[in-house]
Amino acid sequence: MELSKILEKVDHTLLSVDCTFNDIITLCDEAVKYNVASVCIAPSFVKFAKDYVENKMTVCTVVGFPNGYNTIKCKLFETADAIENGANEIDMVINIGALKEGNFKYLEKEITEIKKICKEKILKVIVETCLLTKAEKIEMCKMVSRSGADFIKTSTGFSTHGATLEDIVIFKNYVNNGLKIKAAGGIKTLNDAENFINAGANRLGTSKIVKLIEINN
Numbered sequence: 001m002e003l004s005k006i007l008e009k010v011d012h013t014l015l016s017v018d019c020t021f022n023d024i025i026t027l028c029d030e031a032v033k034y035n036v037a038s039v040c041i042a043p044s045f046v047k048f049a050k051d052y053v054e055n056k057m058t059v060c061t062v063v064g065f066p067n068g069y070n071t072i073k074c075k076l077f078e079t080a081d082a083i084e085n086g087a088n089e090i091d092m093v094i095n096i097g098a099l100k101e102g103n104f105k106y107l108e109k110e111i112t113e114i115k116k117i118c119k120e121k122i123l124k125v126i127v128e129t130c131l132l133t134k135a136e137k138i139e140m141c142k143m144v145s146r147s148g149a150d151f152i153k154t155s156t157g158f159s160t161h162g163a164t165l166e167d168i169v170i171f172k173n174y175v176n177n178g179l180k181i182k183a184a185g186g187i188k189t190l191n192d193a194e195n196f197i198n199a200g201a202n203r204l205g206t207s208k209i210v211k212l213i214e215i216n217n
Helices: 003-007 021-034 043-053 072-084 096-100 104-118 134-147 165-174 190-199 209-216
Strands: 010-014 038-041 059-063 089-093 122-126 151-153 180-184 203-206
Touching: 003 190, 003 209, 010 021, 010 180, 010 209, 021 038, 021 043, 021 209, 038 043, 038 089, 043 059, 043 072, 059 072, 072 089, 072 104, 089 104, 096 104, 096 134, 104 122, 104 134, 122 134, 134 151, 134 165, 151 203, 165 180, 165 190, 190 203, 190 209
Parallel strands: 010 038, 010 203, 038 059, 059 089, 089 122, 122 151, 151 180, 180 203
Antiparallel strands: none
């Protein structure tokens, strides 16, 4: 697969708790240089990054991150604030406890309400596959497909492990209504990236791929 075809699917990610404004500048410069899909950054950096890249790069941020147990009201505020600051895309974490309790009504409400705030902005729904059974993954594929969200996303990268190829195959088999798939967490090499894309991922959340290319150059 051509390198450019991989890079155009990459959300170049920096969500470490100790990152600085200088780190965000480097991230944005790399993202523009390699024409990736977006930079994915913490909410506190969104306005700075948006002003810095102007219209040269899509800015993505996170909501309810990384644990997902914020109230719906809190997630709605986070979403509105991020969009006001210039975010083009939102990656939200579901309330995983609600899923484990079988409270699907709550989950669908939080996703659909956040999508209403996003309007035409892209919404990706993080379901944290490493904590789910296969049946729960399938249920979330169906729910997110009917919610109006744009992507279902495997992982935060902050739990027990990230995406697996098995996760992507399950998603590919059960999503519908044009729902796209984002694999995130543990994608460290170009071979990893190509394998996830070939399995059905439309986006890749990774902090490693662009850095790898920078080192090799």
